Amino acid sequence: MPVRVVESSAPSQVSGASSGNTLPQACSLLTVGQTFSGTQNVSSLQNEKDEAWRVNVCIQGCDLDHGYLCGTMEALNVPMADTPVVTFWEGEIVDGKNYTFFTGKWEATPEDDIRHWTKFPSFSPLLSRVEADGGKTLDLSSYQYIFMRWKEQYFVNVGEDCGLTIAGFYYVCFSCSDGSISGFYYDPKSSPFQKLELKATNAGRSGFSFSTYEFQ
Amino acid sequence: MPSASPSTSSGRPTDLVSRLSSSDRGVRLRALREVKNQIIGNRTKKLAYIKLGAVPAVAAVLADASDGPGPDETCNLLVQSAVALGSFACGVDAGVQAVVDAGALPQLRRLLSSPDEKVVDSGARSLKLIYQSKLAPKYDFLDHENLQFLLSLLNSKNENVTGLGASIITHSCQTSAEQRALYETGVVQKLVDLIGGSVSQRDASLESLTAIIKNNYEVTSKILEFENGRALNLINKFIIDKSPRTRLLACACLIAVRKTSSRYVEDMGLGLKLIHHLLELLEDPGQVGDEASFALSTLIEEKEDLQKLALEANAINKLCIHLQNGLSCPKRFQGILLALANICSKLEICRSKLLALQAFNLVSDALRHDCTDVRVAACICLRSLSRSVKNLSAGYFVNETVIIPLLQLLHDPSIAVQLAALGAISNIVVDFTKHNSNFIHCGGVKQLVELSMAMDPVVRSNSLWALKNLTFLADSKCKEVVLSELTASSLATLIHDPESVVQEQALALVRNLVDGCVDSIDYVFAENGVILDAMGRQLQCASKAEIGIQGMYALSNVASGSKVHKDAVMEQLFQHGGMNAQPFIMRFLHSNDNHLRTASVWVLLNLTTFCPGAAGRLQRLRNAGIISQLKSMVNDPCLDVKLRVRTTLGQCMNYGDSTI
Numbered sequence: 001m002p003v004r005v006v007e008s009s010a011p012s013q014v015s016g017a018s019s020g021n022t023l024p025q026a027c028s029l030l031t032v033g034q035t036f037s038g039t040q041n042v043s044s045l046q047n048e049k050d051e052a053w054r055v056n057v058c059i060q061g062c063d064l065d066h067g068y069l070c071g072t073m074e075a076l077n078v079p080m081a082d083t084p085v086v087t088f089w090e091g092e093i094v095d096g097k098n099y100t101f102f103t104g105k106w107e108a109t110p111e112d113d114i115r116h117w118t119k120f121p122s123f124s125p126l127l128s129r130v131e132a133d134g135g136k137t138l139d140l141s142s143y144q145y146i147f148m149r150w151k152e153q154y155f156v157n158v159g160e161d162c163g164l165t166i167a168g169f170y171y172v173c174f175s176c177s178d179g180s181i182s183g184f185y186y187d188p189k190s191s192p193f194q195k196l197e198l199k200a201t202n203a204g205r206s207g208f209s210f211s212t213y214e215f216q
Numbered sequence: 217m218p219s220a221s222p223s224t225s226s227g228r229p230t231d232l233v234s235r236l237s238s239s240d241r242g243v244r245l246r247a248l249r250e251v252k253n254q255i256i257g258n259r260t261k262k263l264a265y266i267k268l269g270a271v272p273a274v275a276a277v278l279a280d281a282s283d284g285p286g287p288d289e290t291c292n293l294l295v296q297s298a299v300a301l302g303s304f305a306c307g308v309d310a311g312v313q314a315v316v317d318a319g320a321l322p323q324l325r326r327l328l329s330s331p332d333e334k335v336v337d338s339g340a341r342s343l344k345l346i347y348q349s350k351l352a353p354k355y356d357f358l359d360h361e362n363l364q365f366l367l368s369l370l371n372s373k374n375e376n377v378t379g380l381g382a383s384i385i386t387h388s389c390q391t392s393a394e395q396r397a398l399y400e401t402g403v404v405q406k407l408v409d410l411i412g413g414s415v416s417q418r419d420a421s422l423e424s425l426t427a428i429i430k431n432n433y434e435v436t437s438k439i440l441e442f443e444n445g446r447a448l449n450l451i452n453k454f455i456i457d458k459s460p461r462t463r464l465l466a467c468a469c470l471i472a473v474r475k476t477s478s479r480y481v482e483d484m485g486l487g488l489k490l491i492h493h494l495l496e497l498l499e500d501p502g503q504v505g506d507e508a509s510f511a512l513s514t515l516i517e518e519k520e521d522l523q524k525l526a527l528e529a530n531a532i533n534k535l536c537i538h539l540q541n542g543l544s545c546p547k548r549f550q551g552i553l554l555a556l557a558n559i560c561s562k563l564e565i566c567r568s569k570l571l572a573l574q575a576f577n578l579v580s581d582a583l584r585h586d587c588t589d590v591r592v593a594a595c596i597c598l599r600s601l602s603r604s605v606k607n608l609s610a611g612y613f614v615n616e617t618v619i620i621p622l623l624q625l626l627h628d629p630s631i632a633v634q635l636a637a638l639g640a641i642s643n644i645v646v647d648f649t650k651h652n653s654n655f656i657h658c659g660g661v662k663q664l665v666e667l668s669m670a671m672d673p674v675v676r677s678n679s680l681w682a683l684k685n686l687t688f689l690a691d692s693k694c695k696e697v698v699l700s701e702l703t704a705s706s707l708a709t710l711i712h713d714p715e716s717v718v719q720e721q722a723l724a725l726v727r728n729l730v731d732g733c734v735d736s737i738d739y740v741f742a743e744n745g746v747i748l749d750a751m752g753r754q755l756q757c758a759s760k761a762e763i764g765i766q767g768m769y770a771l772s773n774v775a776s777g778s779k780v781h782k783d784a785v786m787e788q789l790f791q792h793g794g795m796n797a798q799p800f801i802m803r804f805l806h807s808n809d810n811h812l813r814t815a816s817v818w819v820l821l822n823l824t825t826f827c828p829g830a831a832g833r834l835q836r837l838r839n840a841g842i843i844s845q846l847k848s849m850v851n852d853p854c855l856d857v858k859l860r861v862r863t864t865l866g867q868c869m870n871y872g873d874s875t876i
Binding site: 026027060142153156176202204205209211 | 855
């Protein structure tokens, strides 16, 4: 029997009486061990493909209750580096409880925030609520996209004198549907709107594989 | 080799002990006095006299004197023998055991009904010392006569006797039935009255009230309401008492209240106050200071809000200063490590603070401490510190100064020690730095595999847990070492372990073994596919969702391989449970557990992905009603399930299922 697929609507506003969980739901493609591969355009001009660095990302930690995510980012063809450059980053998941759409630090003003978030098409249904209260009253629990900020914390395999900077941070949008990631690097001292585009990878498999660890 | 032997001004110790059995009461009394004077405050002499059999001899003097005539001499014998027995029991476990074994307790108890106040005092003091030991026999509060006797003790005008009553409660009150029985008999009222008494009565009452409150919501609520909160107001008053011991006991009592009924303490804003008081008490050089850190641990354990408050109150700095100054008392060392472990158990900011204070080496050095309790506490502290991806990624833990002592602790005969070491190992082997070869070179895998065969199911489960974490994103070399050490047949046996916690960890280990390089899927086909077959059989009968989740993700990982791998998974889905049995995946798709439904849909998604043989597999799934079930899940309340179901059905359309 044919089944009509009901498309999910945009996130609703949380009513005052709502006591349910409005945090983004767990997504199996955004769990520890998942890897992503793609590019970061170091120029803001999207057509300059030759200025794109190949990037691999691995999720190493995920704690939805605290809106926390972390992992490593590997840039492969960085011109001034002899080896791939690996950084460790920590992420803030925008969930209205732990973090809102407004960054409030890292030299990002609310205007910078809106200017970057609006680059993601999936953000448009949220814009008015975010402008009103940073998105605190949005119910993101059944939205297919998860918004985050990723901030690189340290270089894993090279010294800080490697000539590269990790002063900025990424505005990130993750699609729960296919595991694709879009991001924009923000650093007032770097080229604006450097775009990060990643796709979930499966290590040459015909399907997806999932590993696990748990702390005691 | 020289050994401690009791010297005596009136003969050899053996003679002295034999004189305790003299038929002359005067000789007995003098011998008794001599023994008593020698052992008071002297642990070595106590042990030496215990070896010579002095305790049964003194107990016999007590029994004999109880029955004998002559008021003055009898009284002296009773007092001296009671004091001597109490002294043997004070601070020496062997002494307590000897006194109990000699059957002296009923005799001492009889002294409490003596008309002579001195005799009553000596009996009560002696019994109190005995009940301070864990080795003292448990007092049965559910026995009516015992309860009445206890009440009579608490009602006594003699301070030592009421103190004894409170000590008995502190020693023996453990179950909720006992707590309720004590409350209902009016013991709480009595104890609250005694709080207003002497210092020793107050301390004893606070301690026994804590025992009655602990983990008992019903009794705690009644005490909170007792005479409009009189009891709690009194206890509150004593957290700023002059006596450090009283302050500590009042804090412990309020912690017990908070643990049972957090609303009360939060309303009063006492959490932070208690932290400050306990940190202050930590500076006490004596027993109070030793115990303050344990009380702090109890307060903040599992309480993220209080751990944050403790950080803000500078607790980590204060505790670290003690560590850095060197601790000669093992109990204090243990307490401080446990308090640090608790503060750092949940919050990254706390872990960062501790590491920034350069305390890591002090904690890892403690893994080699002479005292077992300190080593265990160091493991627990290390476990908390290593619950951090950030610290693991920075490579702080996987070095030989940490690994070697931890692996040595796995050889400890005590299960508690093994589990503490396994807890820390499980965390530090999560390899983000690719330094796991250190752990393997030190023989870690071999030891974990040995423990996965242990008699204790928690040890088996935790060693598999460590192996699971070790194989997370591990390279082929590491996985090969694990599997060759463990063997496929043993892993299959562990998948069918009688304990579900072991089954779950074994399946999670398989899940990691077959992740990564596609060739690693072949591990489940070793020894005629014994692992894969064990997985299928276990999933057919799995009772707990957690087992299903790990098993289905393991199957999903296999199903992400080649046609051969996918077909093998199909066989597992359908071959178990007989012709008429429902495939286990159908049961899992109906589960209430979001994660189990998600894992199950991933198996189907991987089986129907574009790959040779997909059409045939799809047909078989359709024939079994599984695709129809998927269609009914397109609006599953769990977003993850919904999205995977839609992707799977989208793939099915590629093979001509036009009904989708």
